[in-house]
Amino acid sequence: MRMDFTIILEETILKRQIIDTIAKYDTIIIHRHVRPDPDAYGSQLGLKELILANYPEKKVYAVGEHETSLSFLAMPDEIADEVYKDALVIVTDTANTERIDDQRYTKGKMVIKIDHHPNDDAYGDFRWVDTTASSCSEMIYELFEEGKEVANWKLSDASARLLFAGIVGDTGRFQFPSTTVKTFKVAGELITYNFDRNQIFDGMYEMDHKLLNLQGYIYQNFKMDENGAAYVKLTKELLAEFDAVPSEASLLVGCLGSVKNICAWVVFIEESDQIRVRLRSKGPVINTLAKEFNGGGHPLASGATAYSWEEAEQVIKRLQEVCATYNV
Missing domain, CATH: 3.90.1640.10 (inorganic pyrophosphatase (n-terminal core))
Incomplete structure (x- = not known):
């Protein structure tokens, strides 16, 4: 007290x-x-x-x-x-x-x-x-x-x-x-x-038709491993195909939270000179992971930056390790 x-x-x-x-x-x-x-x-x-x-x-x-x-x-x-x-x-x-x-x-x-x-x-x-x-x-x-x-x-x-x-x-x-x-x-x-x-x-929550289409793409194309670590990559070319800009794509980061058995996830959003890394979690702390990649934030909602798709793969690997440890 x-x-x-x-x-x-x-x-x-x-x-x-x-x-x-x-x-x-x-x-x-x-x-x-x-x-x-x-x-x-x-x-x-x-x-x-x-x-x-x-x-x-x-x-x-x-x-x-x-x-x-x-x-x-x-x-x-x-x-x-x-x-x-x-x-x-x-x-x-x-x-x-x-x-x-x-x-x-x-x-x-x-x-x-x-x-x-x-x-x-x-x-x-x-x-x-x-x-x-x-x-x-x-x-x-x-x-x-x-x-x-x-x-x-x-x-x-x-x-x-x-x-x-x-x-x-x-x-x-x-x-x-x-x-x-x-x-x-x-x-x-x-x-x-x-x-x-x-x-x-x-x-805050109404969406243009194009963003609903992009959300559908996310649901159809995200990848998730056996420990519930998930990711999806939104490249510049993909965003252009859906006539969406990075700030609009960021509105969709939370949508994977409704996926059953998901533990934590990352949405990569490519910009002109970098890749925005949007991390979300249903349990494991991920702001420490974000700090490893030029970022930070809350324990269950963080952001970071990658400067190549090779670096993005490192983020995925680390997220998978975090979820595997959490589920032990």
Whole structure:
């Protein structure tokens, strides 16, 4: 119990430190990771809306390259270099500096890291990292709860909508093991706000006909060994055949999770200069494997990079070894 209390106390201090720091700065710039997913947008833009709801006089920006598949959520801002002068920079949902979208984050006066991935890269002037959180969006809601207590913060409908989307995205509609009792409680609070949940679900899960065809290809062509280690390769030529781009193919990574007896799987998505390695698991920890190939992430959902199909074969071999050991 003492250990749990200590963790709670430390997190409370960190959250209050973040709240106090936000209150002091006139300009706040929020970053997130490259190739954003709903939680990246949800935590980043949800935090922006949260701050604006409580400090409307502040200048708050959310930056990074826009992902068109997430247009239904929001649009990031474009700002000049000089805006960073004397600004507070907050980076959400990003484990390491290499994955921060827009490397100008170093130009601000102070950097805060808020993240739920393993803290392998402890960047920033101070950081709040909670690997037990289902999503970074869940953490932003916790920040609101603390702000409500100490600074009478309020949560806007716009912020609630974005945080809900982020939680839904990173929990796979509350199906992933990272979903906790706290996650359901937070989601239950968020849906009391005024936003269209159907619009969020449609935006996140409706697919073009071409992607459904590509999903069919994945189901028909993935390979799985006797230990449940599976893989499928989506080459540039194959993506062109289905008129799909890598970011669209990434939306299909989770579909193999419905395969009976699957243990862990990898989807290779070839880009112009590298091969994206998308790893998912139903049991064995695979973020350590991802680190072997220029990546990282969560224990059951990680990403990495291969620079040739020969290297991709090494990933497959290692995944098969991991599943074989897990099934012993």
